[in-house]
Amino acid sequence: MPEIxxxxxxxxxxxxDEICTALEEIDGKEKFREDLxxxxxxxxxxxxxxxxxxxxxxxxxxxxxxxxxxxxxxxKHFSVEEGWFWAGGISLxxxxxxxxxxxxxxNFRYFELYDDEKMEHRVDGWFGGGAxxxxxxxxxxxxxxxxxxxxxxxxxxxxxxxxxxxxxxxDYFFNTHRGEARGIGGLFFDYLREDDNRxxxxxxxxxxDTGSAFLDAYLPIVKRRADEPYTADQKYWxxxxxxxxxxxxxxxxxxxxxxxxxxxxxxxxxxxxxxxxRWDYDFQPKAGSREEKLLDVLKNPRVWA
Numbered sequence: 001m002p003e004i005x006x007x008x009x010x011x012x013x014x015x016x017d018e019i020c021t022a023l024e025e026i027d028g029k030e031k032f033r034e035d036l037x038x039x040x041x042x043x044x045x046x047x048x049x050x051x052x053x054x055x056x057x058x059x060x061x062x063x064x065x066x067x068x069x070x071x072x073x074x075x076k077h078f079s080v081e082e083g084w085f086w087a088g089g090i091s092l093x094x095x096x097x098x099x100x101x102x103x104x105x106x107n108f109r110y111f112e113l114y115d116d117e118k119m120e121h122r123v124d125g126w127f128g129g130g131a132x133x134x135x136x137x138x139x140x141x142x143x144x145x146x147x148x149x150x151x152x153x154x155x156x157x158x159x160x161x162x163x164x165x166x167x168x169x170x171d172y173f174f175n176t177h178r179g180e181a182r183g184i185g186g187l188f189f190d191y192l193r194e195d196d197n198r199x200x201x202x203x204x205x206x207x208x209d210t211g212s213a214f215l216d217a218y219l220p221i222v223k224r225r226a227d228e229p230y231t232a233d234q235k236y237w238x239x240x241x242x243x244x245x246x247x248x249x250x251x252x253x254x255x256x257x258x259x260x261x262x263x264x265x266x267x268x269x270x271x272x273x274x275x276x277x278r279w280d281y282d283f284q285p286k287a288g289s290r291e292e293k294l295l296d297v298l299k300n301p302r303v304w305a
Contacts, residue, residue, distance in 0.1 A: 004125070004204055005065075005086055008110045011208050012063045012090040013046075015108075019061050019092065020048055022215055026222055027053040032061070037265055042068035043086075047268045051275070055101070055226050059094035060271035067119065071262040084114040089129075090211070091255070093272040094218075099136040099238035100228035102183070103245065104218050105272070106131035107255065108211040110204070125200055127207040128190035130165065131214055132173050133221075134183030134245060136238045138294050142221045143184050147304035149217035150187050150210065157206045162305065165189045170301040175248050180298040182248045186217075237291050239278040246277055 020032045030053035038044035045064030050056050065088040075083060089109030096103065108129035115123050133146045147166070154162035169188035174181050187210060192203040249256050249272055259269040285291035 004200065005088060005110060005112060008204065009065055009088050012088060015090055015211055016046065016048065016061050016063045019215060022219060023050065023056060023059065027055045029054040039066045042066060045268065047271065049271055055096060055222065057095050057097040058275045061092040062268050062271065063090045064088065073261045084117055084119050086112045086119060095274045098226060098228065099230050099234045100225040101222055102133050102135035104133055106214050108207050127192040127203045129207055129210065130169055130186060130188035131217065132169055132183055132186035136241050137290055138297060143304050145220060146186060146217045149213050151305040153210045153213035156209060173248065175244060178244060180295065181301060182245060184297065185301060239276055240280060240283055242274040242277045243279045246273055249273065
């Protein structure tokens with residue numbers, strides 16, 4: 001039986017191919033540019049970025065498998081003087097051209113920790129990940145669809161998992177300095193270890209099932225909204241809200257901060273940032289507008305599924 005890390009590596013490689021192929025078909029104009037890179041210390045990755053398409057203004061779908069001695073900030077985090085690790089994952093952010101199509105983020109990852117340099121003795125291992133949607137104009141049917149697809153993937157592994165990880169998503173993707181969520185949530189989970197109720201293999205199956213659900217959750221929304229007409233003012237609003245997205249990624253996001261502190265590949269880390277953003281002083285939407293109604297939802301997370 002192959003090791004979990006071998007199985008998971010094959011999964012993220014195949015998922016990256018499936019997602020990029022599907023997004024290229026929808027865009028119809030641009031293709032993903034691919035960069036292969038190596039990490040000083042061990043491992044590397046495959047970064048794919050699409051830009052200036054008919055549907056997608058900018059997007060990245062990255063995979064990596066890295067290993068080696070734990071960086072000093074991570075040793076401090078785990079309270080160890082020495083240690084070695086292996087980490088593999090897929091991370092994506094898609095910023096559509098149209099403000100009627102939501103931005104989406106997802107990542108799925110696996111981490112192993114060792115006490116020997118040969119990395120033969122695993123002392124810990126866990127899964128993490130999730131997916132969340134950031135609309136600029138909200139259709140209730142789109143929000144429900146996204147959440148129901150993720151809920152169905154969770155329910156195969158336990159009826160309590162969707163509500164548990166949906167709440168963690170609402171709590172995590174929240175701009176505390178603004179008092180509002182980044183988007184309408186989805187799933188967020190981390191440190192899924194073997195315990196009395198589930199084995200590491202169980203969490204492996206759960207993570208792969210939620211990752212495989214991504215395209216079913218997002219693509220129907222893109223197809224419904226890509227041809228919706230929009231105005232210059234609505235594009236302006238999208239860029240205002242993208243500013244909030246950037247604020248979260250640079251201030252709160254653990255993955256971004258981890259990458260910066262451990263000398264990660266900067267181009268891969270910052271591929272998540274949108275190409276055009278606005279920060280207007282004290283920008284307020286008109287009373288009763290769709291923009292104001294979106295803000296109300298972001299300040300008061302809803303039950304969607």
